[in-house]
Amino acid sequence: MEIIYRKLDASEVDSYHDIRLTCLQEHPDSFGTTYEEEINKEKLKFDEYLARDDPQNFIMGAFEEALCIGICGFIREEGKRSCHRGHLVQIYVRKKYQGRGIGKELIARTIKKAFDELAVEQILLGVITDNAQANKVYEKLGFAEYGLIREYLKLEDRYLDKRLMIIYKAR
DSSP states (O other), X not given: OOEEEEEOOGGGHHHHHHHHHHHHHHOGGXXXXXXXXXXXXXXXXXXXXXXXXXXXXXXXXXXXXXXXXXXXXXXXXOSTTTTTEEXXXXXXXXXXXXXXXXXXXXXXXXXXXXXXXXXXXXXXEEEETTOHHHHHHHHHTTOEEEEEEEEEEEETTEEEEEEEEEEEOOO
């Protein structure tokens, strides 16, 4: 099957909810929010952006036929002095499709869209240090570490550190 990569639109809010909740169930240690927190929300983070087809804040999706199999969110900073920067968030590929390079391609397309269409110059992300596969993908795409937040997440009796990474638009 061919994988199609494109920005999600307002009609796909249910697809977004489904994959967002799935990622929180399958990888609870990789995200700052929990499935239980999100399932009870009336609206999720990107609902408003999807509804108004916001060009500055969007979700790229990977699709096999009509099924959304991966997502990568982008949020642009709003301030006059910081709008040259944005953040990758909520990156996930369904378990069945992992290990095929879909996540890497999805992230690469999101980066390209932000750099080329929005004239963003810097893209940041945060990743849990224990998520070895994600860290490897980000490094291959050119992200470099610029900081570390120790004990970023607390999961009952243990802590997880968050690695802060950045990529710059080539000049």
